[in-house]
Amino acid sequence: MAFHRIPVTLTINGQKIVRDVEPRTLLVHFLRDELNLTGTHVGCDTSQCGACTILLDNQAVKSCTVLAVQADGSDILTVEGLEQEYLHPVQEAFREKHGLQCGFCTPGAIMLGAYLVNHNEPLTEEGIREQLDGLLCRCTGYENIVRSIQRAYEIMNERQNVQSQTAKGVG
Amino acid sequence: MTQVIGQALQRHEDIRLIRGQGQYTDDMKLPGMVYAHIVRSPYAHAKITAIDTSRAKKMPGVVAVFSGQDLKDEVGLIPTAWIPPDADMKVTPHPALAYDEVRYQGDGVAVVIAESPYLAQDAALAVDIKYEPLKVVTDPFEAKAEGAPGVHTEIPDNVAFHWQAGENLDDIFQKAEVVVKHHFRQQRLIPNAMEPRSALAQYNAAKGELTLWATTQNPHIHRLLMSGLLGIPEHKLRVIAIDVGGAFGSKIACYPDEVIVSWASKKLNRPVKWTETRQENFQVTTHGRDHVQEVELAGTRGGEIQAIRVKTYANMGAYLSTAAPGVPTILFGLIINGAYKIPHASSEVFGMLTHTTPVDAYRGAGRPEATFLVERMVDLYAQALQMDPLEVRQKNLIRHEDFPFTNAFGLQYDSGNYQETLSKALEIFDYPKFRREQENLRKQGKYIGVGLSTYVEMCGLGPSEVAGAVGFQGGLWESATVRVHPTGKVSVYTGASPHGQGEETTFAQIVSQELGIAVDDIEVIHGDTQQIAMGWGTYGSRTTAVGGAAIHMANEKVLEKARKIAAHKLEVNEEDVSYDSGTFSVRGLPSKSVTFQEVALDAYLAWSLPPGIEPALEGTAFYNPKNFTYPFGAHIAVVSVDPDTGDTTLLRYVAVDDVGRIINPMIVEGQIHGGLVQGIGQALWEGAEFDEQGQLITGSLLDYALPKARFFPKFETAHTETPSPHNPLGVKGVGETGAIASTPCIVNAVMDALKPFGIDDLSMPLTPPKVWQAIRQAQGKESLHS
Numbered sequence: 001m002a003f004h005r006i007p008v009t010l011t012i013n014g015q016k017i018v019r020d021v022e023p024r025t026l027l028v029h030f031l032r033d034e035l036n037l038t039g040t041h042v043g044c045d046t047s048q049c050g051a052c053t054i055l056l057d058n059q060a061v062k063s064c065t066v067l068a069v070q071a072d073g074s075d076i077l078t079v080e081g082l083e084q085e086y087l088h089p090v091q092e093a094f095r096e097k098h099g100l101q102c103g104f105c106t107p108g109a110i111m112l113g114a115y116l117v118n119h120n121e122p123l124t125e126e127g128i129r130e131q132l133d134g135l136l137c138r139c140t141g142y143e144n145i146v147r148s149i150q151r152a153y154e155i156m157n158e159r160q161n162v163q164s165q166t167a168k169g170v171g
Numbered sequence: 172m173t174q175v176i177g178q179a180l181q182r183h184e185d186i187r188l189i190r191g192q193g194q195y196t197d198d199m200k201l202p203g204m205v206y207a208h209i210v211r212s213p214y215a216h217a218k219i220t221a222i223d224t225s226r227a228k229k230m231p232g233v234v235a236v237f238s239g240q241d242l243k244d245e246v247g248l249i250p251t252a253w254i255p256p257d258a259d260m261k262v263t264p265h266p267a268l269a270y271d272e273v274r275y276q277g278d279g280v281a282v283v284i285a286e287s288p289y290l291a292q293d294a295a296l297a298v299d300i301k302y303e304p305l306k307v308v309t310d311p312f313e314a315k316a317e318g319a320p321g322v323h324t325e326i327p328d329n330v331a332f333h334w335q336a337g338e339n340l341d342d343i344f345q346k347a348e349v350v351v352k353h354h355f356r357q358q359r360l361i362p363n364a365m366e367p368r369s370a371l372a373q374y375n376a377a378k379g380e381l382t383l384w385a386t387t388q389n390p391h392i393h394r395l396l397m398s399g400l401l402g403i404p405e406h407k408l409r410v411i412a413i414d415v416g417g418a419f420g421s422k423i424a425c426y427p428d429e430v431i432v433s434w435a436s437k438k439l440n441r442p443v444k445w446t447e448t449r450q451e452n453f454q455v456t457t458h459g460r461d462h463v464q465e466v467e468l469a470g471t472r473g474g475e476i477q478a479i480r481v482k483t484y485a486n487m488g489a490y491l492s493t494a495a496p497g498v499p500t501i502l503f504g505l506i507i508n509g510a511y512k513i514p515h516a517s518s519e520v521f522g523m524l525t526h527t528t529p530v531d532a533y534r535g536a537g538r539p540e541a542t543f544l545v546e547r548m549v550d551l552y553a554q555a556l557q558m559d560p561l562e563v564r565q566k567n568l569i570r571h572e573d574f575p576f577t578n579a580f581g582l583q584y585d586s587g588n589y590q591e592t593l594s595k596a597l598e599i600f601d602y603p604k605f606r607r608e609q610e611n612l613r614k615q616g617k618y619i620g621v622g623l624s625t626y627v628e629m630c631g632l633g634p635s636e637v638a639g640a641v642g643f644q645g646g647l648w649e650s651a652t653v654r655v656h657p658t659g660k661v662s663v664y665t666g667a668s669p670h671g672q673g674e675e676t677t678f679a680q681i682v683s684q685e686l687g688i689a690v691d692d693i694e695v696i697h698g699d700t701q702q703i704a705m706g707w708g709t710y711g712s713r714t715t716a717v718g719g720a721a722i723h724m725a726n727e728k729v730l731e732k733a734r735k736i737a738a739h740k741l742e743v744n745e746e747d748v749s750y751d752s753g754t755f756s757v758r759g760l761p762s763k764s765v766t767f768q769e770v771a772l773d774a775y776l777a778w779s780l781p782p783g784i785e786p787a788l789e790g791t792a793f794y795n796p797k798n799f800t801y802p803f804g805a806h807i808a809v810v811s812v813d814p815d816t817g818d819t820t821l822l823r824y825v826a827v828d829d830v831g832r833i834i835n836p837m838i839v840e841g842q843i844h845g846g847l848v849q850g851i852g853q854a855l856w857e858g859a860e861f862d863e864q865g866q867l868i869t870g871s872l873l874d875y876a877l878p879k880a881r882f883f884p885k886f887e888t889a890h891t892e893t894p895s896p897h898n899p900l901g902v903k904g905v906g907e908t909g910a911i912a913s914t915p916c917i918v919n920a921v922m923d924a925l926k927p928f929g930i931d932d933l934s935m936p937l938t939p940p941k942v943w944q945a946i947r948q949a950q951g952k953e954s955l956h957s
Contacts, residue, residue: 022289033287038197043365043449044871044872045448045449046873048871080190082190087189094189095185096181098182098837100185101672101841102365102416103185103188103416103671105416106189130881135879138363141909143883145880
């Protein structure tokens with residue numbers, strides 16, 4: 001018995017992907033099993049832990065709550081696609097502030113952090129703690145994740161300042 | 172020499188982990204790999220009357236379906252590897268798949284192997300099993316009652332072991348001025364490492380070799396145990412655990428699942444992978460704690476504690492897991508006096524079998540259960556005397572001049588300055604000022620409380636002679652190889668198996684400091700039985716204290732040989748050579764020198780070595796510790812309790828810990844944070860519950876309250892550093908301290924807040940409904956049925 005498969009076209013980490021998928025395939029399994037993007041992790045089966053968080057059309061989304069077919073046509077960024085010329089400020093900050101221990105929830109935490117620093121004015125410590133509600137980490141006690149995200153805002157700023165100064169210098 | 176030890180260096184392991192390039196077991200994919208799904212019992216206790224796999228075998232993509240009958244005569248029983256002596260212990264027979272009777276909800280009954288995980292799961296639903304449900308017992312105290320349902324027919328009274336330590340204290344208790352008696356329930360916890368367990372087995376029939384990638388804290392222990400039960404000789408079995416996503420004790424055990432995939436891979440001659448779901452993690456991965464404790468403390472009216480004794484009913488679950496029997500006995504019963512100079516103590520423990528998930532080590536393993544009871548008893552004793560709990564602690568803490576201190580059970584605490592950590596905590600937290608504010612706020616109907624916990628724990632497991640004497644079926648030494656390559660770069664092989672604790676960094680710091688070479692020139696390799704000769708793994712806060720000390724010894728061997736080669740090259744006597752920051756030079760003639768890299772190359776070229784010196788440059792050492800290490804500290808928590816909702820808010824948390832010499836303060840602080848959150852989780856939110864049928868009703872992250880970021884204020888951490896005198900690095904251990912100290916600290920704080928209501932104790936977790944009900948009851952209001 002062959003399963004009915006549906007074609008999907010997505011952009012993943014800047015690359016166009018065309019595949020036929022079983023309709024029930026979760027996006028996270030599609031990423032891990034079909035595309036070997038194993039940086040995105042599965043930590044639970046009830047959408048609590050957030051280890052599978054990715055950016056889907058620039059929104060932080062738990063990829064275990066989305067079917068691959070629902071993501072048809074979307075633009076997806078996973079932890080593997082975050083680093084461009086340099087590490088993303090959130091990646092750099094997590095290392096600097098010891099925002100990870102075992103590293104399992106880290107890809108989800110980093111993608112959530114990337115969403116926060118991309119979309120918000122710097123949040124207060126309390127604000128960051130609230131925003132981390134969809135993330136479970138059993139190692140860090142969260143404090144260094146909070147510090148990492150605070151630091152990521154600073155790195156983002158520092159880089160923007162350098163960029164604008166460089167632009168001025170050239171101009 | 173540049174100071175590397177003590178620096179907050181960024182972690183080496185993060186380079187891959189922040190990029191999503193870790194190598195966790197479930198990330199592995201091998202050609203021809205098939206996927207296993209284990210069919211589990213929905214009943215906590217039942218007879219299996221029939222299994223029909225024919226329907227499942229016809230399902231799409233199914234490669235094979237096996238039941239307990241298929242495995243029964245081909246694999247050995249799941250082992251118990253800790254047998255406390257003189258405890259009349261009966262090992263529970265534990266087949267990898269149950270074939271006649273299931274003994275807890277989640278007990279494996281069959282395995283479906285298919286071409287994809289989805290297809291395996293589909294077919295699992297088509298395995299037809301008939302059960303005849305039987306009576307169930309889940310509570311360790313009730314399991315001992317006459318007529319309680321039996322878990323194993325071989326053990327009719329459900330007592331797997333009965334262990335005692337210490338002296339008969341009846342006389343002391345009879346004569347004591349003050350006796351405080353209390354009953355505590357240390358609820359069951361579910362470790363919930365964020366990475367679910369996983370195992371991938373690949374059998375090579377031509378060579379008769381099996382490679383097993385597994386989520387384990389101790390790959391060599393797995394190799395040793397699995398070799399026996401699979402009948403594959405140890406040298407043909409390779410266990411690999413590269414990145415492991417947290418464990419907290421739950422990945423020590425040798426589990427049925429790993430055995431099943433290993434056997435199936437051999438049977439099918441294909442790689443077989445199994446990864447548990449979070450639901451399975453809740454149901455079958457080992458749980459922690461679960462004690463019923465009857466505690467008595469004897470003291471004078473003046474506040475001097477004379478004796479403590481405990482009778483504990485420890486819930487072991489349905490089978491005795493790998494290290495389980497050692498946890499409520501050796502790691503608990505021998506340290507119930509905590510950080511206090513209590514001359515007399517005794518412990519009695521019944522290891523009880525019930526129809527529940529097996530219980531094994533969980534962060535702290537035994538020591539949190541001991542610390543909780545003594546720290547709570549000190550508060551209850553203070554209350555009985557109308558004395559401040561701080562004063563009672565100050566009176567009874569072991570004094571600096573008492574070290575090395577031998578407790579009533581014969582444990583020798585290595586070093587400590589308990590007064591200093593307490594003073595430091597009291598510098599951060601103004602206790603008298605708090606007491607004044609508390610009084611004022613109470614008048615306004617606001618209830619805040621302070622809790623103290625001045626703890627000690629035994630870790631750095633441990634001396635192998637002691638391991639043998641207490642029935643641990645292994646050694647507890649550690650191995651290290653420091654291999655210098657011809658270019659002077661270094662590979663370090665450790666038998667410890669870190670899984671988040673950061674030893675790829677801290678071990679490199681030890682080598683960098685001692686060999687005087689750059690941290691970036693050092694790579695630490697762990698978690699592969701083929702690369703590392705032997706080791707006992709990571710648990711019991713042993714990795715740096717034991718594994719780190721082994722590295723120190725291996726470094727010494729490297730330097731000793733390198734110095735000989737350098738002296739030869741410099742044409743001077745060995746004693747005339749000094750070494751600093753990567754350069755050997757002639758004393759008094761610093762211009763005459765040779766670098767570590769040059770010596771390494773010479774060692775490998777072997778063109779001109781001193782007489783009697785073998786080529787190559789590496790050191791291998793096996794370090795067997797002389798004693799355990801004893802970290803300690805003083806924690807202070809401040810909470811507010813809302814009497815209208817029963818809700819507890821954590822306002823401040825001060826942790827002053829002394830974990831011996833600190834290699835990397837950033838990593839140490841991270842370990843403390845993580846431990847605190849787990850310990851506070853036990854006090855306030857976490858708790859596993861079974862219903863009367865033995866169904867785990869807290870079986871998902873929707874039902875079991877794992878702490879979240881918004882539950883916590885910023886922690887205030889500080890340290891004192893009292894080196895361990897018997898450990899060459901002076902280190903003690905930090906992995907478990909936070910989880911050990913914080914639980915009683917929080918409960919003491921909540922009870923202090925509730926003091927005006929006359930409430931002295933509530934069982935954990937102190938959830939809002941429980942606290943609210945207790946306040947209503949205390950106020951004489953009708954209690955609402957919850």
